[in-house]
Amino acid sequence: MEVELKLLLAPEDNDKLLHHPLLDTPARVQQLTARYFDTPDLHLLRHGAGLRVRKENGEWVQTMKAGGSVQSGLHSRNEWEGQVDRAWPRLGKLRKLIGDDEHWLSVLGAPDLKDRLEPLFVVDVQRHQWEVESAGNRIEVALDIGHIERKSRKLLVNELELELKEGDPAGLYAFALQLLDDIPLRISNINKAQRGYLLVRETGHAPFRAQALTLDTDASLxxxxxxxxxxxxxxxxxxxxxxxxxxxxxxxxxxxxxxxxxxxxxxxxxxxxxxxxxxxxxxxxxxxxxxxxxxxxxxxxxxxxxxxxxxxxxxxxxxxxxxxxxxxxxxxxxxxxxxxxxxxxxxxxxxxxxxxxxxxxxxxxxxxxxxxxxxxxxxxxxxxxxxxxxxxxxxxxxxxxxxxxxxxxxxxxxxxxxxxxxxxxxxxxxxxxxxxxxxxxxxxxxxxxxxxxxxxxxxxxxxxxxxxxxxxxxxxxxxxxxxxxxxxxxxx
Missing domain, CATH: 1.40.20.10 (CHAD domain)
Structure with missing residues (x-):
């Protein structure tokens, strides 16, 4: 399960972040270009999943993120990731990574899914990345600067991701609050994939109403x-x-x-x-x-x-x-x-x-x-x-x-x-x-x-x-x- 906190900052504040004392080691910089795939009827989106293939250090890596939740900017999602030999998904390899999770296997088992997949949008960012220790927590800090593109339409990306590698999720909030003392930040409750799908669907921001809660009858307080x-x-x-x-x-x-x-x-x-x-x-x-x-x-x-x-x-x-x-x-x-x-x-x-x-x-x-x-x-x-x-x-x-x-x-x-x-x-x-x-x-x-x-x-x-x-x-x-x-x- 991937746990990360997503934050937005203005481009003019990037320099403050790049030289912030909490990030006291040189950043690792890499260019990341990812293509996101789905069917014309958005089968994966409708099931709460996102599938991408991204080039990292000369290698193709496919990733599917699915399910999970978002609470106060804290994104918790299932993640399956592995190398592939091309810039196109390998669903067979993905099924092996998923293992015996019947729900997500059934999502990938939709009829003709392999043949219906097509690239919908591209996310192209320059990533500045650090690993930091904060109050006993190991956190990967990434500043992504770039854009999301679909058919010549672009959305700018300038966001900060704090991913918990080891420790307490509350540590992500504590670290973000320290940064907020010096840099204006906003919480982001949608990820790059969701922003890309907004371009695909060409819809505005519809009102979001309260969702029904699910609690087991024996749930604890x-x-x-x-x-x-x-x-x-x-x-x-x-x-x-x-x-x-x-x-x-x-x-x-x-x-x-x-x-x-x-x-x-x-x-x-x-x-x-x-x-x-x-x-x-x-x-x-x-x-x-x-x-x-x-x-x-x-x-x-x-x-x-x-x-x-x-x-x-x-x-x-x-x-x-x-x-x-x-x-x-x-x-x-x-x-x-x-x-x-x-x-x-x-x-x-x-x-x-x-x-x-x-x-x-x-x-x-x-x-x-x-x-x-x-x-x-x-x-x-x-x-x-x-x-x-x-x-x-x-x-x-x-x-x-x-x-x-x-x-x-x-x-x-x-x-x-x-x-x-x-x-x-x-x-x-x-x-x-x-x-x-x-x-x-x-x-x-x-x-x-x-x-x-x-x-x-x-x-x-x-x-x-x-x-x-x-x-x-x-x-x-x-x-x-x-x-x-x-x-x-x-x-x-």
Missing amino acids: AEALPTVLGNCLEHIQRNEVAVVEGHDPETLHQMRVGVRRLRSALKLFARVAPCPPALQEDIDWLGTQLGAARDWDVLLSSTLSRIAAAQLELQALALETARAKRHEAAQALLSPRYTRLMLTLGSWMLQTAPLLNGSASRFSRQSMQHLHKALIKRANRMDDDTPASAHRTRIAAKRARYALEFFHALYRDKGAHTYLKTLAAVQEELGQHNDVVVAERLLQELAQQHPQSAGAIQFARGYLLAYQAARPADLDDIRDRLHALRLPQARH
């Missing part, structure tokens, strides 16, 4: 924590590039949801693994940055759309502010503070999980009972005259929903589905009410910034308040549905 937190981090980081480079409001929404899930997960585990205060402060900062941008997106695309007579002037002002807030969110993601947050969180997660004892199933049952009681308590206190009481119930429903989603695999499907469906509906109903509350605050800010548009803004505020008054959430009905809910039964 030490296994559950990195699984849950890693799932939240994937949700956040797989939307990162799209938020920085794109304009789709849904990618920002998904990243914000990822942060909310992460915060809920940390609260869930706080009793057994309290998050360090400095780390929690940075996570709250990230949530604030994304939340500010998302609130303006909702105002523009959803809330104001309810006002049939909303003037173009008001729409233009909201659009201008929404774009500015998205730019601020993107700059936050490009900042050293964000990189430090992700590296520190990844390191803390790896070091904390082995210290935990107990059963994930028992922990989840106790947690769900506590969250359910808190939800009913909040629901009982809802009052039409106190908008904040409905908001608190919505938050409690969200926390219970996220917790059950994290541990869904440990519960019987039917009961869990009913519980999640009810909580999602309650969140949606109370959320529409909250959108209007947020819109009122944003419109007040807009009025202060643009007094010349006070008339249009006041009209919108009045319309939304009337809209809310005419369609109040039925708190009694919500309360009755929550009281009727029963916690799902655990699998045995």
